[in-house]
Amino acid sequence: xxxxxxxxxxxxxxxxxxxxxxxxxxxxxxxxxxxxxxxxxxxxxxxxxxxxxxxxxxxxxxxxxxxxxxxxxxxxxxxxxxxxxxxxxxxxxxxxxxxxxxxxxxxxxxxxxxxxxxxxxxxxxxxxxxxxxxxxxxxxxxxxxxxxxxxxxxxxxxxxxxxxxxxxxxxxxxxxxxxxxxxxxxxxxxxxxxxxxxxxxxxxxxxxxxxxxxxxxxxxxxxxxxxxxxxxxxxxxxxxxxxxxxxxxxxxxxxxxxxxxxxxx
Amino acid sequence: xxxxxxxxxxxxxxxxxxxxxxxxxxxxxxxxxxxxxxxxxxxxxxxxxxxxxxxxxxxxxxxxxxxxxxxxxxxxxxxxxxxxxxxxxxxxxxxxxxxxxxxxxxxxxxxxxxxxxxxxxxxxxxxxxxxxxxxxxxxxxxxxxxxxxxxxxxxxxxxxxxxxxxxxxxxxxxxxxxxxxxxxxxxxxxxxxxxxxxxxxxxxxxxxxxxxxxxxxxxxxxxxxxxxxxxxxxxxxxxxxxxxxxxxxxxxxxxxxxxxxxxxxxxxxxxxxxxxxx
Numbered sequence: 001x002x003x004x005x006x007x008x009x010x011x012x013x014x015x016x017x018x019x020x021x022x023x024x025x026x027x028x029x030x031x032x033x034x035x036x037x038x039x040x041x042x043x044x045x046x047x048x049x050x051x052x053x054x055x056x057x058x059x060x061x062x063x064x065x066x067x068x069x070x071x072x073x074x075x076x077x078x079x080x081x082x083x084x085x086x087x088x089x090x091x092x093x094x095x096x097x098x099x100x101x102x103x104x105x106x107x108x109x110x111x112x113x114x115x116x117x118x119x120x121x122x123x124x125x126x127x128x129x130x131x132x133x134x135x136x137x138x139x140x141x142x143x144x145x146x147x148x149x150x151x152x153x154x155x156x157x158x159x160x161x162x163x164x165x166x167x168x169x170x171x172x173x174x175x176x177x178x179x180x181x182x183x184x185x186x187x188x189x190x191x192x193x194x195x196x197x198x199x200x201x202x203x204x205x206x207x208x209x210x211x212x213x214x215x216x217x218x219x220x221x222x223x224x225x226x227x228x229x230x231x232x233x234x235x236x237x238x239x240x241x242x243x244x245x246x247x248x249x250x251x252x253x254x255x256x257x258x259x260x261x262x263x264x265x
Numbered sequence: 266x267x268x269x270x271x272x273x274x275x276x277x278x279x280x281x282x283x284x285x286x287x288x289x290x291x292x293x294x295x296x297x298x299x300x301x302x303x304x305x306x307x308x309x310x311x312x313x314x315x316x317x318x319x320x321x322x323x324x325x326x327x328x329x330x331x332x333x334x335x336x337x338x339x340x341x342x343x344x345x346x347x348x349x350x351x352x353x354x355x356x357x358x359x360x361x362x363x364x365x366x367x368x369x370x371x372x373x374x375x376x377x378x379x380x381x382x383x384x385x386x387x388x389x390x391x392x393x394x395x396x397x398x399x400x401x402x403x404x405x406x407x408x409x410x411x412x413x414x415x416x417x418x419x420x421x422x423x424x425x426x427x428x429x430x431x432x433x434x435x436x437x438x439x440x441x442x443x444x445x446x447x448x449x450x451x452x453x454x455x456x457x458x459x460x461x462x463x464x465x466x467x468x469x470x471x472x473x474x475x476x477x478x479x480x481x482x483x484x485x486x487x488x489x490x491x492x493x494x495x496x497x498x499x500x501x502x503x504x505x506x507x508x509x510x511x512x513x514x515x516x517x518x519x520x521x522x523x524x525x526x527x528x529x530x531x532x533x534x535x536x537x538x539x540x541x542x543x
């Protein structure tokens with residue numbers, strides 16, 4: 001479980017760490033959208049400069065980003081190979097049945113690879129520099145307009161923050177149940193697929209039951225502490241929009257404008 | 266002294282059950298009192314405090330808390346007078362970190378943020394957890410989590426604190442720390458404390474002990490009187506205090522011991538006199 005990088009937060013003290021989580025979330029989405037505007041090598045160079053610049057500003061060890069890409073490398077390679085062998089156009093170097101290796105295909109494959117890497121880098125940067133709770137807060141704030149169309153924003157964000165808070169607790173419990181079942185002779189991850197599936201049952205059922213009990217106790221405790229729903233509460237945590245956030249947004253918009261020019265080079 | 270909680274003719278049973286948990290139950294609790302409720306598993310202790318907090322609704326009868334009669338309309342007013350700490354430290358931790366959890370109740374009560382910041386710091390200082398303010402629950406021990414739960418209640422400034430076996434999952438060290446904070450709240454701020462417990466230390470610190478058995482009060486007295494009946498305590502789901510166990514051993518050795526309950530200090534004094542007489 002130690003390999004999962006999603007939601008792993010590395011505390012630090014940098015410009016990016018101090019940015020408002022809303023700004024970071026918006027910029028990450030914005031970045032993913034403008035990636036699809038890039039269509040030549042100049043534009044990808046521009047985006048790489050932006051990404052590497054952001055990473056340097058965050059002063060985070062580059063190794064984390066390589067680790068972020070690693071679990072997805074097979075998916076990336078698969079997609080890249082599909083692009084490479086099934087695209088046609090330009091000079092054809094090699095052809096066999098439906099497969100062909102063309103100049104156009106190679107270029108497209110490289111672009112797809114760049115897109116994946118850029119998206120993963122940027123989203124890793126977001127989760128590394130922003131505590132999960134801040135992301136939940138930012139989502140709540142950004143979802144506020146949806147209240148107008150009767151989306152239960154407070155409830156969604158409460159569920160999100162409780163879910164995040166219980167992830168490590170439930171991980172611990174999973175490990176405990178697994179060890180308890182192992183000590184009683186259950187083999188996890190061994191035998192045929194059917195046997196493996198069956199061996200998960202003594203793990204899943206107790207985990208579900210205990211989650212129900214937890215939920216019940218938590219709900220009672222929340223009620224006893226006066227929780228009456230999302231309306232009419234005050235907030236302990238507040239977020240301030242600093243100049244740094246505005247500067248960040250300006251940089252990203254500027255990059256987009258340059259990108260629009262570079263696109264039609 | 267005024268009664269802060271009055272329960273009259275309470276009748277209650279769980280919907281899926283036949284037998285009544287409480288039938289014509291009466292209890293009065295004085296303001297500033299530390300009351301321990303003991304009894305074996307299933308004697309109705311937890312149900313009783315949940316009824317007081319309005320988490321369960323009685324079939325009939327009347328519960329008055331701090332002058333407010335408990336009805337579906339007044340339940341939130343009653344709850345604001347009561348702070349409750351539950352058994353499992355993990356399952357009552359709502360916030361993502363310590364200070365968020367303490368602030369949760371304050372947020373619910375719509376306390377302005379400036380006031381909230383002050384109260385969270387004060388409450389965490391009281392329980393000695395301020396330096397852990399930004400820690401997540403996974404990084405805390407059970408005793409620390411329970412102290413945070415207490416801080417969450419201190420911040421709300423209730424009149425009554427209910428401990429529903431709040432120390433039962435803690436190690437002796439954590440238990441002592443939590444009880445020390447409770448004692449201080451009770452003595453210095455005259456908070457009414459109701460503690461449900463199987464722990465002898467906790468019960469002996471109370472001013473009054475109520476023994477429940479199948480929804481009935483079988484004994485209601487000061488701890489000394491309750492503890493004087495060693496063997497009965499075992500039946501009621503409570504371990505006798507160490508001095509009572511020592512007395513029993515001495516009797517088996519043929520030494521005559523005093524009938525009344527002796528505290529640890531009382532026992533030391535008596536032993537010391539016993540030898541000086543010989």
